[in-house]
Amino acid sequence: MNAWLLFLRDWRAGELRLAGVALLLAVAAVSTVGFVQDRVAAALVIGAARLTAGDLVLASDQAPAPQRLERLAALGLAASPMATFSSMLRGPSRNVLVSVKAVAANYPLRGVLRVSAAVGGAEVAADGRASAAPRPGEVLLAPGLAARLGLGRGDRLRLGRAEFAVAGTIVDEPDGGLAAFRIAPRVMIAEQDLAATGLIRAGSRVSWRLAVSGAAADLARWRALEQAQLAPGERIESAADSRPEVRSLIEQAGQFLRLSSLASVLLASVALLFALRRHVERQRPVAAILRCLGASRALVWRRQAAALGVLGVLAGALGVACGAVLQAGLARILAPLVDVPLPAPGWRPALDGMAVGLILLAGFALPGLYSLGQVAPLRVLRNEDQEPGAPNRGRLLQRRLPVALAAVLTLLLVAVLGSAQPLLAAETCLAMLGVAALAALASRALIALGLRSAARLPQSWRLGVRSLARRPGFASLQAGALAVGLLVLLVLGLVRNDLLASWQASVPADAPNHFVLGIQADETAALQAFLRAEQRPPFDLRPLVRARLVAIDGKPVDLGAVKDPRERALLDREFNLSWAEHFNADNRLVAGSWWPQSGAAGGLSLERGFAERLHLGLGSRLRFDVAGVTVESTVASLRTVRWDSFQPNFFVIVRPGLLGDADASYLASFHLAAADQGFADRLVERFPQITLVDTGAMIAQVRGLTAQMALAVQFVFALALLAGVLVLLAGIQATHDERLREGAVMRALGATRAQLRTLQLVEFSVLGAAAGLCAAAGALLASWLVSTRLLELEWHFDPWIPVLGSLGGLLLVGITAALALRPLGRAVPAESLRLFG
Template sequence: MKAWRIGLRLLRQDWRSGELYLLTAALVLTVAAVTAVGFFASRIEAGMARQGGELLAADLVLEGSDAPPAAWCDRAESQGLVSAATVEFRSVVLGSDGPQLVQAKAVESGYPLRGQLRVREGFAAAEQSREQGPPAGELWVESRLLRLLELQVGDSLALGETDLRIGAILAYEPDAGGRLFNLAPRVLLNAADLPATGLLGPASRATHRLLLAGPEAAVADYAAWAGSRAEADGLELLTASTARPEFANAVERASRFLHLASLSTLLVAGAAIALASHRLVGRQIDAVAVMRCLGARRHLLMRVFVLRLVLFGLAASLLGGALGWVAQAGLLAVFSDWFGTALPAASWSPLLVGLGTGLVTLLGFALPPLLQLAQVSPLRALRRDLGAPRGSVALAVVLAALALSALVLWQAGEFALAWKLLAGLAAALVCLVVAVLALVRLAALLAGRSRGLWRLGLAALTRRPGGAVLQITGFGVGILALLLLAVVRVDLLQGWRESLPPGAPNQFAINIQPQQVEPIRALLAAQGIEDVAFDPMIRGRLVRINDRAVVPSDYAEPRAEQLAAREFNLSHGTRLGADNRIVAGAWWQDAAAPPQFSVERDLAETLGISLGDEIAFMVAGREVAAPVTSLREVQWDSFNVNFFVIASPALLGDEPASHITSFHVPASDESLLVELVRRFPNLTLLDVDALLQQVRQVVDRGVLAVEYVFLFTLAAGLLVMYAGIQASLEDRRVEHAILRTLGVGRARLLGALAVEFVVAGLLAGLLASVFAEGIGWLLAEQLFGIAFVFNPWLWTIGVLGSGLLIGVAGVMATYPLLVRPPLHTLRHH
């Protein structure tokens, strides 16, 4: 109890004297950033995952060749889920030019469960949103079908044995983009009209889907229940992430950027806490010496310091958590229209994470220097020249490193991001300290050869080498945070946007026969669509990996089981796409290269395929086997044609194949698509523009979230620079008083301060620019898979801007020392 009372009394005294203001600001900012990111990121990620339900028009989908048994619907209803059934099938309608193949879908009332349909009442009419599908007796059709059949909205169309009125032009289906290989054009009808068409019988080929939606917990429980039973009933369980890898990649990148922003704030604010703790130790030495004179033992002082730190940490962390909640709530209130639908409510877990982060950060960075105070000699009360006790530098570094590593691993969310960030940070700090030491030595040599203000300013910079290293390192970390903000916010996010450019392919053409490749290429070129690649496509089923037969039931993971059971689209050639990167092995360059395979890396990891393994596919009734000589990383969200498995021409070049291509067609050029279908009736066009728009929305929302979160990093960077300036004020107060007593005028001292801080800023800016470019390249190339372009303006802003910023801030912070009478300072020291 004695330690508690002393700790509370000292805590109140420190707060009233202003000793804790800087440390409070750093800790509150750290916790606010972590909790705001926790609240905001969890809601954004949940919202984007819910938006991903638009790819399925639901949260979960059960798909099969037959309607799911009634037990599946009953189970869903008992768990509070809503459902809607759809049936999709191919049919033929008659037009003036003969029969036209269509992809028809009958939907129950309530469809879609997620997202909205969009229709137009005429070719020139504006799009309108609809909550449900067409009413009974009405059809909604794609505009291409109307052009092909020369019909208008309001005309009748014979579908099977019944005539239905064309009620609207179907512009958008939420789940049409989630299934890439759908035949176009599409027709949407009410399920009540399906029996009258007579198109479906007991043996008809159709795809039945049961759409489910509801609370997140109920959906997760249902998915867990259905996962082990779906295969037995001939059903496949689909989620947004498994439906399309493009959407999953976009959400994954958004999550990575948010975690990076949070970690950047944590690291920079940790540096501010370390600098503020160093200053706090210097201001408390006299008080501790008096306590030692009054009989306070070291173990009592250590308990007091720990208790005081914990109490202070809890109070500041609670304040930071409240600020984080306000920050995320304010952001959602301002930008609520960006998210389309209300985001899920936030849980309280981010607040607990924020409190834990605040305490670990404070104890890791601030406890080691504060424990030095327990070693203060009682003689310090009488002899001011004894100075502060020399603490264990190794202990301080180890505790700070352990705390930092634990926090990074905790907050990163993935091991790869954590260890790369920690390794980069450790290398950057070591290089930064070494470079600062070298530059301080250089400044000391220049000071001996300088005159006037330059000599006085450079001498002040090098008079305290340890303090100069600490100060410039702090400045460097702060400037590095600001530059990384520019690199990530401008360059990396722009690169992320440009990875999905406005001209990204929105049309796929499949079933192209070899003799049709050149005529189609010529037709596209006549419309200004150049450099279109046509890739051969061959169907094959994976049957063997080395001597092990591929049996789907041998895989415990559902995705691996689905991949092992499916047929793959194989291709061959010598061209490696720009959105493919070899990560292991080597790519063949010659068409005469021996038989071999290149496999997408994630597929290889999922199915247990390693470099050098021999894999075999069943192609056209015969086994085709070859070794795996390379693994590729594929940028699926480029919307170019890509394949999981590619073979050398010597392996599959003689196999019968159709071709596939992708290209971009503006919305105003639908006539080109009609002409393609008319001239090449066997051609199948796939419109993925809806999916493209959804992924682009995810990217834009992720960019918005990251830009907001990095405002905390900006504040932390400024706080580090302020803490670096404040750390040396106590020593400067006495130095300036002595210099003033010796006759140095205010103007000369002010000029010397300007020289000192400008030079420190230039040095910090130079080092920060180097590391900002290096870290930016590492993040872009190694972590996010984005092309990085070195920015020359970064060096100009980093070096000159930091020199000006720190010079002005340093002079303004230390100017009050120049106007204080020197006698007053010397008497109180």
């Protein structure tokens, strides 16, 4: 028979509607979250890309070869080369060492270069150009430099052999960053002028960065092509690789979004499971009639599978369509808040949604449908709801066990497929099942308790408890499902709070926003005296010594033998070594001990990620070349560092005294309030040779990014919450027929509407209480697991949250049930009874 025809007949009867809606919801949840996640993730990449002025950056010490640029053009990617080097700037009154950056007219590919005409003056628009990048013959200056040299718009200065006119000062250089720890202030010129300066010669130290932007697929192709033929000293960076503080934010947000998406899927699955269970139950008599009329078992279940197959495809397609509409709505809300235009979503979430829908349908429905084939035709002669023979436990188990097992396996499959960490997803699922089982048991215990004390309960309460006790299996199932739903919501709520708290904490309002670099040893005393005179706390000065890593465990470092580009990048540059007597408060010791007692070995403390990348551990022996002097020691401890604290931090810290009398400069960071600019000016005036770096703009960027992610997290959380409410509705719907019939009988026997309402409220309160309690207990455990293991956050036990959570859950159950069941009270008994024959 025609599957479409079968589907139409079943659909017309309303048999499939609930299952269809539940499936649509499941697919819509997956695809909405998928679409939003896709777009937000893409926006995050763009947001992060503005910190590197491109999606990807090829770093090299050579100017990009023409064939490299041609290859980019062929792939349809935009490219923007830039060169950075140190040089002397010859101003009208004096010469200053500067860091020159030569940029193309299309700089920056991502983010915005902001320029003002004079120090502290109004921003200059780009005169209709796409970018405010300097035109040939123009130069842009760091504000501090302009102030120091007393240069303003139109003034002239020389770099090498070329002369430039000052076009303005740089307010915000998107990829200015911290990473380079520029010693000299920035000067920006056009790339075309580079040759005219005559400063680029063989042997000059120039760092080239080729920023690239375009579609993700093209970028990936280009990256793969280039990766294979990188010359020594070359590497490709993305925003996430190059900026540890941004990377950790993006990773955490991604984990949470995936977790929320998984939660929505699980919740919608529970709704679907309820709906399909009801559908199969309603199909049981139909199957018996068909068997009686001579249909084979295979035909009975093939027929149902065909109808459900049509349902799956239709509901899946509609679900994806709903997802697309919902996400468009979300994007509209998000658009003004995110300063990056949200990119269009890809196709992947649609396919994922369809796949999840079909997997869920197959996993949940097939065992039930198979059991329809096993229905005894004899059923038609007996108007009863049981199989022939005693409805003993064994028989029920035989029928339900495969359904339950298949449901569990399906959920595990979906969870594992949809998660970046399959093991954790599987554990999460199993933990949820544990909580569900616990809630099922608790509901049974509560029912037993209720029955025992029934005599002391008011009339409608007694009826409510008895009504629950009449279908203990269903009550357990529902309590279990409710518990899982509440659990997911509570865990998401708890983790969300932890996550938002940690993000807000990561960039405190008084985070250092200025770095002072290049303080000489003989200046430190004068500097601290100056601070005392200014009535400011002394700087926490960190020594800085440039060194090159030359040997590991006695073996000289051979760059040619290092395969991993990131490892090579680390080895191929000068390190900033520092020494410290005391352990830095924003570091965490993860192995070894901080400066063991004198005499013991070990004079180095490494950042853990750094040590891992270079395959170093406790006891590894490193040899450094410090300005021609060799220093060798072993690793005594490993630390983790919070890069997003904006405090000076170092990959390698050495024991004080180990570096002998090596020439060190010092650096410090401090917070400068906006109204306090005078202090910065006095500092620079008093110590002209130090460099002041304003990191405020960069902190603002990271903060904007954080706000953007917090918003995304809230939205995804709201979606999961919606799915949770729908689970409740589906659970209530599942017993709708029975309630309608019972309600009609009771009304016929003279029960008032109020009595019926109380009865049902009692039922759901008992369920809600059992589910809420177990969910709260599970949520604490789960949020601890998720926070500490998945997101690596500090976990705080807050006894109020689970209490409030479970109470909230109870109210949620009660209110939803009351609203959903209201029509039952209004039903006309005669009609309801006739409906069931």
